[in-house]
Amino acid sequence: MIGIVAVSHSADLAEGILKLAEQMGQGKVPLAVAGGIDDPENPIGTDAMKILEAIQQVYSDDGVLVFMDMGSAILSTEMALDFLDDEQKKNVYLCEAPIVEGVMSAVSAISAGLSLKQVLQEARNSLQPKTNQLGIAPEQTEKPKAEKIDDSEAIKASFILKNTLGLHARPAARLVQLSGKFNANMHIRNQSKKTDLVDASSMNNILLLNARQHDEVEVEVFGNEAVQFFNEVEAEFLNHFGEPTQEFNPDKTPAVSTVNDLNNAVYTGLAVADGVAIGSVLRYELKLPEVSDTPIDDQNEEWIAFRNAIEASTRELETLAQESTRTIGKEEAGIFEAHKLLLSDVSLITKVEKLVFDESKSATFAWIHALKHIIQEYKSLGEHNVMAARVVDLIDIGLRVYNKLSDEPNQKYDAKKSGILVADDLVPSDIPNINPEQIKGIVCKRGSQTSHSAILARSLGIPVVFALGDIINELSETDLIAIDGSKATLFVNPNKSIIDELESAKTEWEAQAKKAQVSKLENAVTTDGVQVEVLANTANIDEIHQAIKQGAEGVGLFRSEFLYMKTQSLPDE
């Protein structure tokens, strides 16, 4: 984790900053201070050796940010750097931000999981809320323009995108992560679509290039570590981001209607989870809420509320990423990492910042407004499939943050009604919250059997059918629908005979399930009388309860390190 050092002439001031910051970072961010000198009569001053110790105390290869009060604090810090080896020195950054504001911003940015470059940026902008609050004219605080690239120094290259989905969320996230890792910058453009060069430290910038399979992408890398940065970027492109490269095949039209009339019609999709369900249509709608533009009292309060919501959402996503890495694999969990990056996306955050401070909008309004703006940009690219998935991602993070900001969390479906959930797409993060008592089954317009959502949906124990196509749009709340998960069929307003047939299938399925429920608690004995022990691989208490319910007799593999994953603190002895 990135560490912070505060250097002050005064030990009291340094300790005070430490206390403030610890409260803010909840003890997660490594902090050290170097304040005053060892002379009880004249304790005010700075000591390069103390600073060196403080840096070493919080040092990791993730980097260290040093904030200094002034004068000798700066000189002594620079002196201290002379005693670090070159490898370490390169990871220590002296930040010019005002010490109190800078440290506080950095702590919150680090706990939100931002990259070093982004943390520095946050710290540098840390005076902004105060400047705005005091109504100081913006030209006095204008941010320095981004460094111009010296053409002669930039490394330029073009790559043809080979992977099926082009520069979609995961590869974009990878590029953003790389750009945070090196002391270098990258500009990128889609040559095939003649876009402008954009800064590759923003995920939205990259996604909006709309770079697809076979498009030619041009990159320009510059800065101190341009070579190292470029090498990794090149490796990613050449390895097509570790993704499949078969030809991109736009949505197959999987749904097959066997009857012209909607009633009694049967449609086929992709089987995700077995079972039979009959029920009314329960619409699942993934859309951003309308937010009214209400006047606000205090821009700072709005901004802090927004930052806190982002931070809390980031932590949620971290937990989700960890859990799903464990349950369904690293590859699939990558989507949460991508969501995390979207939350720290500079172009998105800057939009919100502008709306809050320049236009005095509420945090909620600013967030939803900024998101809708970006979604509009995606939609204007016009192409359906891949971009639609990006919009789903944006709405998902949008609602996640919105629900932290709003007293009335957005409901994607009516939690009071029971029925079969009908959706275009299911957001993976919603699935763990679905209550199988209420939701009898799930049908989706899109989706694949191997998607993250499908894997999660299978664990619900209800029938699920994906990729039913346009019929999903035709369904209304008044329709009665039935699904047979094993056959991947959807029936709309089935007639009596179909219902009877399905009812009996359902009864049979339920009986089977019940039988399995009962027999699971019995001993597992082979037909020739050998008893087999049934053991569950578990990671935590919840899973153990679940395992006992499902008839486990003991624990097979127990990963003790997972016990600590959810806690914020280290275990004691």
Place this chain on the structure above:
Amino acid sequence: MKKTQVLDWLYRTAAFMEENKTYLTKLDTAIGDADHGNNMHRGFSNVIEQLPKYEEKDIGSICKAVAMVLISKVGGASGPLYGTMFMQAANTVNGKEELSGDDLKKFLKAGLEGIIMRGKASVGDKTMVDAYTPALAAFSDSIENGDDISSALDKAVAASEEGMKSTIPLIAKKGRASYLGERSKDHQDPGATSLTLMLTAMRDASKA
């Protein structure tokens, strides 16, 4: 200049800093944070306290030890500045037991470069550089003209004093004094003063 004279220089500097503690602080009260006298005194008392441990070593090692004490004990900006000066200067005299005029010229030059590197000041910014730069030029000219070390140091001290006085009408561009802007005028720079004291101590040691 023999090693004993180098040690003598350090002892004399410490004595000067003690004698002029109030004077330096007074200068610093006018345009800074009123600690230069205390800081320099603390720094050099620590230096001579540590010095017996290093007396047997070569001049380079002695100066490095001085640098380490100063950067840790001075407390103000002069800590890293003089610390870097001694550190950079020390690198030019590694392993030496005696310094020729030419050695001392390189030694002093590296010291000035160290201060400039650390403080990023130029002549006219109202800093120790205003005294050091003309002093080094005078010393180098004098050595190149075939003078001995002690007469070259005479000229260096005279130039340093002149440089020190030249800081009086200047507006400070560096350090705490720069916060005062115009109001830093009509005051002599404390750093230029302590630097001149240090060179004076060196001259005195070269004659002893």
